[in-house]
Amino acid sequence: MSEITSSIPLQINPDLQEERDKASFNVTELTHIIYGGIEKTKKRKRLEKLLFSDPFFQEYQNVRAFGSRSEYYAASVKKSTKIFKLRRQHKWTDEEYETVLDICHDDLALTLHHTMFIPALERLATEDQKSKWLTLAKQYKIIGTYAQTELGHGTYLQGLETTATYDPQTREFVMNTPTLSAMKWWPGSLGKSSNHALVLATLIISGKKYGMHPFLVQLRSMDDHKVLPGVRVGDIGAKMGGNSVDNGYLILDNVRIPRNNMLMKNAQVSPDGKFVTRGPSKANYATMMLIRVQICTMAYQVVSSGATIGIRYSAVRRQSKLDPQDREPKILEYQTQQYKIFPGLAMSYAFLFASRSLTRKYEEAFAEIQRGDFKSLPELHCLSSGLKSFCSEHSVRQVEIIRQSCGGHGYLNAAGLGMLVNAAAPMITVEGENTVMYLQLARYILKRFAGAMSGQQLDGSTSYLSMDPATYVCPVMSETDCRNLTALCDIYRYRSYMTVCRVARQVQHDMESDMPQHVAINKNLVDLVRAAKAHSYYIVVKDFVEGVDALVASAPVIKVLRTLCCFYAAHGIAEYSGDFLESEAVGLHQLKWIKNLQVSLLGEIRPDAVALVDAFDYHDITLSSALGCYDGNAYERLFKSTENDPMNKEEVHPSYYQYLKPFMEEMNKSKL
Numbered sequence: 028m029s030e031i032t033s034s035i036p037l038q039i040n041p042d043l044q045e046e047r048d049k050a051s052f053n054v055t056e057l058t059h060i061i062y063g064g065i066e067k068t069k070k071r072k073r074l075e076k077l078l079f080s081d082p083f084f085q086e087y088q089n090v091r092a093f094g095s096r097s098e099y100y101a102a103s104v105k106k107s108t109k110i111f112k113l114r115r116q117h118k119w120t121d122e123e124y125e126t127v128l129d130i131c132h133d134d135l136a137l138t139l140h141h142t143m144f145i146p147a148l149e150r151l152a153t154e155d156q157k158s159k160w161l162t163l164a165k166q167y168k169i170i171g172t173y174a175q176t177e178l179g180h181g182t183y184l185q186g187l188e189t190t191a192t193y194d195p196q197t198r199e200f201v202m203n204t205p206t207l208s209a210m211k212w213w214p215g216s217l218g219k220s221s222n223h224a225l226v227l228a229t230l231i232i233s234g235k236k237y238g239m240h241p242f243l244v245q246l247r248s249m250d251d252h253k254v255l256p257g258v259r260v261g262d263i264g265a266k267m268g269g270n271s272v273d274n275g276y277l278i279l280d281n282v283r284i285p286r287n288n289m290l291m292k293n294a295q296v297s298p299d300g301k302f303v304t305r306g307p308s309k310a311n312y313a314t315m316m317l318i319r320v321q322i323c324t325m326a327y328q329v330v331s332s333g334a335t336i337g338i339r340y341s342a343v344r345r346q347s348k349l350d351p352q353d354r355e356p357k358i359l360e361y362q363t364q365q366y367k368i369f370p371g372l373a374m375s376y377a378f379l380f381a382s383r384s385l386t387r388k389y390e391e392a393f394a395e396i397q398r399g400d401f402k403s404l405p406e407l408h409c410l411s412s413g414l415k416s417f418c419s420e421h422s423v424r425q426v427e428i429i430r431q432s433c434g435g436h437g438y439l440n441a442a443g444l445g446m447l448v449n450a451a452a453p454m455i456t457v458e459g460e461n462t463v464m465y466l467q468l469a470r471y472i473l474k475r476f477a478g479a480m481s482g483q484q485l486d487g488s489t490s491y492l493s494m495d496p497a498t499y500v501c502p503v504m505s506e507t508d509c510r511n512l513t514a515l516c517d518i519y520r521y522r523s524y525m526t527v528c529r530v531a532r533q534v535q536h537d538m539e540s541d542m543p544q545h546v547a548i549n550k551n552l553v554d555l556v557r558a559a560k561a562h563s564y565y566i567v568v569k570d571f572v573e574g575v576d577a578l579v580a581s582a583p584v585i586k587v588l589r590t591l592c593c594f595y596a597a598h599g600i601a602e603y604s605g606d607f608l609e610s611e612a613v614g615l616h617q618l619k620w621i622k623n624l625q626v627s628l629l630g631e632i633r634p635d636a637v638a639l640v641d642a643f644d645y646h647d648i649t650l651s652s653a654l655g656c657y658d659g660n661a662y663e664r665l666f667k668s669t670e671n672d673p674m675n676k677e678e679v680h681p682s683y684y685q686y687l688k689p690f691m692e693e694m695n696k697s698k699l
């Protein structure tokens with residue numbers, strides 16, 4: 028009788044325990060640093076316990092893995108309502124609620140209500156409107172979404188075709204999506220869940236257009252959820268990932284809403300149809316900026332989740348031979364495996380520090396904006412656009428590399444990596460497609476560079492553009508200098524400077540050659556994006572170096588983070604060596620030393636790899652991965668996961684009786 032069972036051993040896989048025993052630092056200390064202190068770690072643990080003591084969260088994993096789209100959506104609505112109820116019951120603060128979203132990896136059907144609808148009301152509504160709509164939204168008496176993108180336009184907001192035409196006779200707006208391409212298309216939680224939507228539409232008064240403004244539109248009856256007259260709404264179909272969310276379409280046909288349903292914090296329409304605006308013209312774009320900042324944090328969560336799975340699995344998987352006399356090694360011993368996974372590990376910590384720094388800047392600027400001071404807005408818009416693009420692009424790419432590094436098992440849903448890649452992929456597109464956002468940053472950098480050239484003293488993230496390039500000497504003079512974090516940061520800064528300088532001069536040259544500005548810009552778009560990427564890379568490295576330098580922690584924790592930071596910077600130089608050489612930020616000697624360092628750091632990180640991902644402290648249910656579980660019993664968990672597979676419900680699948688049996692009978696009878 029076979030001894031193979033699907034029970035999970037109670038003990039930790041010894042291969043994983045061995046890794047934990049040899050860590051050079053205290054994992055709990057690093058966990059507290061990651062979560063902002065011991066109290067926050069404790070609070071998160073309390074919330075995890077509260078959530079995951081409910082068996083529903085375990086069952087939810089099965090529906091997600093094996094249910095139909097409709098079952099998955101229904102389970103996710105249930106999950107959303109459970110969490111909303113708990114939020115009210117326990118009077119969670121916004122911060123506690125954010126923590127719950129992180130713990131759940133946020134695949135909530137009703138996610139848009141909290142991530143965009145409420146923040147948009149907070150930013151775009153007047154105090155009077157807030158006391159009505161925001162209160163209702165926070166009490167879940169209305170459920171809403173943010174409906175901006177249309178079938179024909181997502182990026183180019185001036186091209187949006189939805190109209191809100193003011194009728195002074197009735198003091199109402201008449202909402203229309205007049206063409207096929209005007210229908211709203213994509214908004215999350217729109218198709219089936221929301222009964223209200225914040226619709227972004229072009230305001231028209233007496234035939235004149237006044238730009239894009241937000242309008243609160245009721246879509247469904249509050250009694251029976253039926254769609255209201257003049258409204259057509261539905262789900263846009265299955266996606267690559269994120270299928271718990273009902274991204275929807277919306278057609279509006281002469282839907283009338285009261286004048287007060289235009290959110291009027293930034294612009295007002297008086298009862299007699301006078302338009303008045305205050306603040307900058309882009310004030311209505313505020314919600315998008317908030318989410319761009321949050322996407323950087325999500326990118327950290329995505330890549331750190333991927334690194335946790337990849338590293339734990341690589342520590343328990345044994346394959347092939349290194350020493351012919353020895354047993355098969357853990358695949359984590361292979362230098363190539365480290366080379367595939369450790370960049371994601373280092374990136375996790377880089378993005379942790381960068382997203383923290385960006386969030387702090389956002390909060391400071393937001394407080395100023397609330398006081399009517401908009402001076403930080405352009406810098407924040409460009410910084411958040413660049414970092415949103417950089418962090419999403421790099422994290423999604425890195426998690427896919429980690430998925431591949433797990434061999435065949437990485438391809439199984441039970442590994443959790445495919446789902447992670449597919450769920451995270453839209454970070455590249457949402458809240459401004461990455462190329463477009465990089466170009467927003469490039470436009471800002473070019474202006475700042477021109478300012479610096481004309482003698483302006485720059486401040487903020489672009490202050491380095493006033494440097495005198497003639498004073499630059501590569502700060503790496505010897506192989507040991509390569510470990511100097513400030514020197515590595517200087518190399519990134521100079522590479523960015525030169526990349527910006529080159530494209531700025533090229534654009535200027537093209538325009539002086541009588542090329543129209545838009546032609547000159549389009550001719551240089553690739554290099555403009557390159558400049559924005561170089562600037563973003565510099566900012567991330569700088570934030571990482573400064574974050575580690577400012578840390579108050581034990582020597583072993585600082586040492587391991589400095590090693591990771593050094594690896595992150597060295598790896599980037601090696602990976603984009605062409606750019607660094609071309610900009611003369613490094614010479615061939617320095618490049619060789621840095622590449623040597625990059626590879627030798629793999630061996631230095633290796634003994635702490637498991638401890639460094641343990642420090643992220645992800646709950647098994649959060650990670651949702653047979654390969655990445657804390658106990659390292661990957662094979663048992665893979666086998667266990669097959670129990671829930673509906674394919675294994677019956678010994679003989681119904682398709683046998685329907686198709687295979689008659690086919691076999693026919694074949695057996697055949698004389699051919």
Ligand SMILES: CCCCCCCC/C=C\CCCCCCCCCCCCC/C=C/C(=O)SCCNC(=O)CCNC(=O)[C@H](O)C(C)(C)COP(=O)(O)OP(=O)(O)OC[C@H]1O[C@@H](n2cnc3c(N)ncnc32)[C@H](O)[C@@H]1OP(=O)(O)O
Nearest residue numbers: 129132133182184185309312328329408450451457458459
């Ligand atoms: C959701 C929570 C999740 C939590 C996760 C927790 C854990 C996760 C871990 C693991 C699990 C895996 C899952 C991962 C999660 C992945 C989830 C992904 C889904 C998230 C769902 C999000 C919902 C998405 C919502 C949306 O997408 S809403 C729609 C967003 N749309 C856009 O962003 C449109 C982009 N376009 C624009 O912003 C603009 O049109 C433009 C391109 C910037 C140009 O603007 P335009 O007005 O047309 O241009 P100009 O007139 O030329 O003006 C330019 C001028 O304005 C300045 N400007 C532009 N924008 C701003 C601004 N926002 N603020 C300030 N200034 C601005 C610009 O700089 C120019 O200035 P100058 O003229 O001075 O140069």
Ligand SMILES: Cc1cc2nc3c(=O)[nH]c(=O)nc-3n(C[C@H](O)[C@H](O)[C@H](O)COP(=O)(O)OP(=O)(O)OC[C@H]3O[C@@H](n4cnc5c(N)ncnc54)[C@H](O)[C@@H]3O)c2cc1C
Nearest residue numbers: 174175176180181182213214215453456457458459460462
């Ligand atoms: C999962 C998901 C959830 C979403 N949720 C919401 C939501 O809740 N609410 C909402 O309103 N929207 C939502 N969206 C829509 C999203 O905001 C848009 O898809 C996004 O802004 C990109 O716009 P687009 O689709 O028009 O892309 P396009 O602009 O059509 O991009 C296509 C290509 O054209 C290029 N391009 C476009 N313009 C330029 C330019 N000026 N210069 C150079 N290249 C350019 C882009 O780089 C890209 O390669 C969601 C989308 C997804 C995928």
